[in-house]
Amino acid sequence: MIFITVIEPRQRQIFVNGVYSRPLGPAPTVITLEPGSHILQTLTPGPGPRLVDFESEVVDVPDFGDATIDLSPVVPPRPKDA
């Protein structure tokens, strides 16, 4: 297990590895994941199609390792499946 601390953007739900049915958070929060690489995103609120507006990636974090990240804005926001 690894510990990913997400500080920004505050009060936003975090989606991990494209599983959009189960949000985590809100930020600031600590997310526990398995060792390795992961992508973390936030989505614009509905109604209408929700777009990715913040995103960041952690690469190859080993077991019991940790990382602190701020998600970066995605300009312009893009579709989830892109």
Add this chain to the structure above:
Amino acid sequence: MLGLGRRAAVLLMIAALAGCSYPIRNEAIMVADRPTYDFDMLAGGELPDTLLIFTASGGGTRAAALSMAVLQAMDKVKLASGSSLVDQIDILSSVSGGSVTAGYFALYGKSGLPTLEKNFIRKDGMSAMLFDGLNPVGLAALSTPSKERIDLLVDYLDRQLFRDATFERLIERKRRPFLILNAADMVEGTPFPFTQYTMDLLCTDLAKMKISTAVAASAAFPVALSPITLKNYAKCKAMPTPKWIGEAEKTSWYINPSRAVSGRTAAAYASGSKQYIHLLDGGIADNLGVSEPFRLLTTGDVPPLLNQDIAEGRIKKIIFVMVNARTFPPSDLDHSQATPGMIAMLGASLDSAIDRATFGTAERIRGLLNEHFRANADAATQKANQSAPGMPPAIRAKLLQLAANFRAIAANAQFIAVDFDAIADPQCRTAYHSIKTSWALSGEQIDASRCVAPALKFACLRVVFKIS
């Protein structure tokens, strides 16, 4: 009365009419909006903070009978409401012979167990399938590519139990257990669970897949039976490639080998680079059916995110019942100096691979339940205590909460391994350890399974004390 020549001609015509194409066993996804088989859509039992996982191993009818006996024993353990422990199973993961019981139980619940026993466990499946395959019509059909040896098992399962039921019936049932039938990809050597997220990678509609086909794939013992071959319809517009695959591919093998391997295999499925998937007995990769529950408990790649439910405290207790129908049949090779023949060597190679996989997966799940959650709790505590100046108080509070949740699950994880070693009576135990893997058991051998019950009852009662 037809003459011999005419009969041969009729058989040849049947063979010709049967066609020369291989059977298509899976259908493409046509639309994104369709019925799907998702854990989160199925109603759970009466213990919302308890996760009950049941795994059923391979071992032919012996495994099917032992799994059935354990389910029956769990039905005798009653909760305060009057329902039983067997009604609380959340996830049912199986391999080979265990998949027959698992598939039927997922379809009909405990009320289906008497039919399972009457129509399958107590029937001589070997003789029935040999008759189907060796009569003239069967032989003619098997001589064409459209009918394969595995179809003898698919047809037998449908005739005796499943009646062409598809996964759509499980979706319509809308209740747990969530069924995971496990085969093995014979090229990759990795488990192939018949789940929504796996079939989505192949752009295949799981709802239309016959349960008998999945059970047969799970039980397609190498050489004796032919593989089940699935067509890969990827890529398709209805199913975009999941994001976790790219992340898993970026993961170093040295940091997380199982994720790196599953990412590589999933990428081959989702890209369409593997046009066909040949599936054999799940025992090649994991003869206990443990690997997929393990994955769900430890990864955040595919739903249900059980690891997140544990971290967030939504799951506070785990009961893991692992039914293992392993045996230690005596071998004539031990009493002969003669060089073992080809068949004996082939059999030994298969058996030793399966035994090694069994040992490895059993150790992994035992380590997860007994050690890993506690280690997670310790790591979270350590990070909370080392928190840097300026770190938001909310982060420290979150780390302490994570530590508390992992500590709670470590204290409330029950691992119940059920195998023939649990039989107290030495004669009965030896008799069970000598049963060879087959699709036929004698009535005596089936009845002997009842001597396993007292040990199981004790184990299950301990669990009830824990959860009540």
